[in-house]
Amino acid sequence: MAKETKYSICFWCKPRCRLKVEVEDNRLIKMATSPIKACPRKYCSDLERFYHPDRLDYPLKRVGDRGENKWQKITWDEALDEIAYKLQALKDQYGAETLAVTHGTSRTYEELNSRFLNLFGSPNQCGQAQICHGNSAVVATALFGWWPYWMNVEKLENTRCLMLIGRNPPHSHQTIWEGYLKARKTGTKLIVIDPRRSESAAEADLWLQIRPGTDAALLLGMMNVIIKEKLYDKAFVRDWCHGFDALSERVKEYPVEKVSEITWVPADQIVAAARMFATETPSCAMEGMGVAHQPNSYSPIAARHIISAIVGNVDVPGGEELMGPAPFITEHEIEMAEALPREQRSKILGNQFRLYTWPGYELIQKNVERVWGKRCDMFGYTCMATAPSVYKAIAYDDPYPVRALITVSSNPMVTIPNTKLVYKALKSLDLYVVADYFMTPSAQLADYVLPSALWLERSFLWNYHNTTPVIRAGEAALPPSIPGMYDRRNDYDFWRGLGIRLGQEEYWPWETVEDYYDYRLEPLGITFGELVKKGKIITKKSEYKKYEKTGFGTPTGKIELYSTVMENLGYDPLPHYKEPPESPTRTPDLAKKYPLVLITGGRFHPFFHSEHRQVETLRKRYPWAKMQINPETARDLGLKNDDWVWIETQHGRVMQKVLIDKDIDPRVVHAQHGWWYPEMPGEEPWLHGVWVSNINVCTAGDEETCDEALGSWPLRTFQCKVYKVESFNGDHPLAK
Numbered sequence: 001m002a003k004e005t006k007y008s009i010c011f012w013c014k015p016r017c018r019l020k021v022e023v024e025d026n027r028l029i030k031m032a033t034s035p036i037k038a039c040p041r042k043y044c045s046d047l048e049r050f051y052h053p054d055r056l057d058y059p060l061k062r063v064g065d066r067g068e069n070k071w072q073k074i075t076w077d078e079a080l081d082e083i084a085y086k087l088q089a090l091k092d093q094y095g096a097e098t099l100a101v102t103h104g105t106s107r108t109y110e111e112l113n114s115r116f117l118n119l120f121g122s123p124n125q126c127g128q129a130q131i132c133h134g135n136s137a138v139v140a141t142a143l144f145g146w147w148p149y150w151m152n153v154e155k156l157e158n159t160r161c162l163m164l165i166g167r168n169p170p171h172s173h174q175t176i177w178e179g180y181l182k183a184r185k186t187g188t189k190l191i192v193i194d195p196r197r198s199e200s201a202a203e204a205d206l207w208l209q210i211r212p213g214t215d216a217a218l219l220l221g222m223m224n225v226i227i228k229e230k231l232y233d234k235a236f237v238r239d240w241c242h243g244f245d246a247l248s249e250r251v252k253e254y255p256v257e258k259v260s261e262i263t264w265v266p267a268d269q270i271v272a273a274a275r276m277f278a279t280e281t282p283s284c285a286m287e288g289m290g291v292a293h294q295p296n297s298y299s300p301i302a303a304r305h306i307i308s309a310i311v312g313n314v315d316v317p318g319g320e321e322l323m324g325p326a327p328f329i330t331e332h333e334i335e336m337a338e339a340l341p342r343e344q345r346s347k348i349l350g351n352q353f354r355l356y357t358w359p360g361y362e363l364i365q366k367n368v369e370r371v372w373g374k375r376c377d378m379f380g381y382t383c384m385a386t387a388p389s390v391y392k393a394i395a396y397d398d399p400y401p402v403r404a405l406i407t408v409s410s411n412p413m414v415t416i417p418n419t420k421l422v423y424k425a426l427k428s429l430d431l432y433v434v435a436d437y438f439m440t441p442s443a444q445l446a447d448y449v450l451p452s453a454l455w456l457e458r459s460f461l462w463n464y465h466n467t468t469p470v471i472r473a474g475e476a477a478l479p480p481s482i483p484g485m486y487d488r489r490n491d492y493d494f495w496r497g498l499g500i501r502l503g504q505e506e507y508w509p510w511e512t513v514e515d516y517y518d519y520r521l522e523p524l525g526i527t528f529g530e531l532v533k534k535g536k537i538i539t540k541k542s543e544y545k546k547y548e549k550t551g552f553g554t555p556t557g558k559i560e561l562y563s564t565v566m567e568n569l570g571y572d573p574l575p576h577y578k579e580p581p582e583s584p585t586r587t588p589d590l591a592k593k594y595p596l597v598l599i600t601g602g603r604f605h606p607f608f609h610s611e612h613r614q615v616e617t618l619r620k621r622y623p624w625a626k627m628q629i630n631p632e633t634a635r636d637l638g639l640k641n642d643d644w645v646w647i648e649t650q651h652g653r654v655m656q657k658v659l660i661d662k663d664i665d666p667r668v669v670h671a672q673h674g675w676w677y678p679e680m681p682g683e684e685p686w687l688h689g690v691w692v693s694n695i696n697v698c699t700a701g702d703e704e705t706c707d708e709a710l711g712s713w714p715l716r717t718f719q720c721k722v723y724k725v726e727s728f729n730g731d732h733p734l735a736k
């Protein structure tokens, strides 16, 4: 067969680059390098990942005890028949809510998880959104009536000041960083709020080295300065903001000196940052996981939006642009939220977190629809079961039995807090199905493990969940299935196959994922194949100050500095600061035993969360998990670079290696997340080394520690102690 050139969308990280691929005889020959300079793919070739001997090739059914790593190869039809039969039996016995679905970071067609579940009748779609940008999407939509569009690099050319809050785009969103570097040449200022001197912080005009978990206090203190010094946009606030007087009263509770004490940021820096953000306009704030992973994440996220609103950044070039929906069939429309019966909605696990579940969703989206004509994508991101509630329900039948779980491209044993709870939950299931690319610690506990198509084997339509006007398309460069070699499927085939077996046939009329994408593109008059050839389509041009014609998609038609949605749901309508559940001031006795503040979850290349640990080239560069610690603290503890240490919290302890870093606060340590060791045995008790360095063994998964409105769970601000691992047993893999 002749060489062919194809174009596929890489899903390894945020930019979702469209790459030219050469194939011959169904084999990958060559792939273009990324247009992104900081592409983590440069560390290894996708040939190595794609043709890795550990990739899952055929459906597997457990034949030994759960966790014994004994499997039988079966066909897809056998797997789907058996799974559908068991799901129906469990539904008949316990109700549809007995099934939960969990997924990872946009490796899959997540709108289809929602479609299947809504039609099945379960409200329990659960993923990472509450600790990713999902909570930002919900808060922004509640306050602004749409989620500001900050995926566009070009807009930064018009931004005079960028404020990054707990965000390090060189590692987490490289296109934004490239956009900033370009904008910097024209004098764009940079403020970075981060406990670590990240790559972004190193470039900043102002780096505010904050105590973890105190961003709400800092932003309220900055607003105190902006309002006291009358640096806000008076006309915009008067005409288009609801609740300015109440906000002004609230920020009086946060004078700069008090905020400095709370946050560890010197008072003069707080004032300087406030002045810079308010006068170098249009400015733009971008929060990251440092904020999303906090125990009280609503307030810092709300405060970040409010500070931007009062200085007049909303819907202006270079500011917080509100794009509205792209004119095609959105993921939200595919999800069929309306198909979920009303009595099932209230059963969503974590329904006490009212902003992120049905009560908040309904209050927010009806106003969005009034102004934009469509809902803000996507339901499966903005109305979800909360992970700690899901795993508690599975483990303890509380508040009702959840006996079946489907995990699509995710590894909850590593990525969900309180690994011990997750382990207990997964071990107790009646039916656990995992679809993934490689065997993982979570998959080892499954009844069925299904091989998924990687990005080169699947078609993809991408527009950042309808937050941008750009739609990109990439084709499957390689067949997911080659008789006699492997039989992988994309999750469209999985959900459709399961749906048809469970009476959903009329809702899955498209035979292939490409047919399904044709349907979604119909309103644009283009087929998926045509869009693949074209590369991308820009569905509309930027248009600013649209609110002057329509108002904002909020209950008051204005930006809600004082949120009537929050008020309606019984929460404080204004942002406020609350000490983290564990902290030197809130739990001083705990802090005596565990004197350091542990943060986790910061991205580091070339890994992405729990992925790629089996890729030899990458592991040669980064063989073990590492923990950053200040040299003073390390000296006091008798530690040097590369020592193995225990990181211990009241919840558990794991080992990582020391990485001395002069730019981390001496009171804080940062432990890498996502670590497991595929080379260690798969069967219990090893589960590929999931208990060795996985920092979620040390985090808490109690609902009480989740944000009261959003249900987001903390991955930071745990009190910990660090001490040297004195020795290993002779046969321990780490002893070698």
Ligand code: SF4
Pocket: 010, 011, 012, 013, 014, 015, 016, 017, 019, 034, 035, 036, 038, 039, 040, 041, 174
């Ligand atoms: S790894 Fe990220 S930056 Fe590199 S090609 Fe893939 S999506 Fe683009």
